[in-house]
Amino acid sequence: MDTFEQIxxxxxxxxxxxxxxxxxxxxxxxxxxxxxxxxxxxLQRFATEFDVNISELNLSEYFKPxxxxxxxxxxxxxxxxxxxxxxxxxxxxxxxxxKTRILR
Numbered sequence: 001m002d003t004f005e006q007i008x009x010x011x012x013x014x015x016x017x018x019x020x021x022x023x024x025x026x027x028x029x030x031x032x033x034x035x036x037x038x039x040x041x042x043l044q045r046f047a048t049e050f051d052v053n054i055s056e057l058n059l060s061e062y063f064k065p066x067x068x069x070x071x072x073x074x075x076x077x078x079x080x081x082x083x084x085x086x087x088x089x090x091x092x093x094x095x096x097x098x099k100t101r102i103l104r
Contacts, residue, residue, distance in 0.1 A: 006050075007094050024092035029063050029097055036066025043103070046094065053102045062089045 001009070008022050015032065028034045034042055039059060047054045064086060097103035 003095050003098050004091075007091055007098070010046065010049060011091070014042060021037045022091060022096065024089050024090060028091070028094075029086060029089065036061045039063040047103070050098045051101060052097045053096075056102070056104045061087050091103070 004024065011018075011022060011032070015034065018032065020034075026032060028039065028042075038064070043054055043057070043059070046052065064084070093103065
């Protein structure tokens with residue numbers, strides 16, 4: 001089994017079977033709907049399973065927090081604040097992390 005297939009298997013075992021085919025360019029947050037505490041748990045299990053160092057990964061740059069997402073959007077709109085954007089962490093990034101042993 002190649003590295004990508006191992007990651008897909010890991011995702012299915014630690015999240016669920018998605019009703020679409022997983023690809024390397026899929027975002028963990030946007031496409032797989034992993035965020036908040038779920039992202040922390042998922043990436044800690046990933047790091048342990050594949051012996052990847054995630055100590056330099058700033059999760060708040062990649063994942064929105066759990067909780068009420070509608071109210072902050074409404075308040076931000078009323079106050080004229082721009083919607084926060086997040087960096088994209090993909091399945092392909094996980095694959096590279098296994099090869100380099102680090103995820104940043």
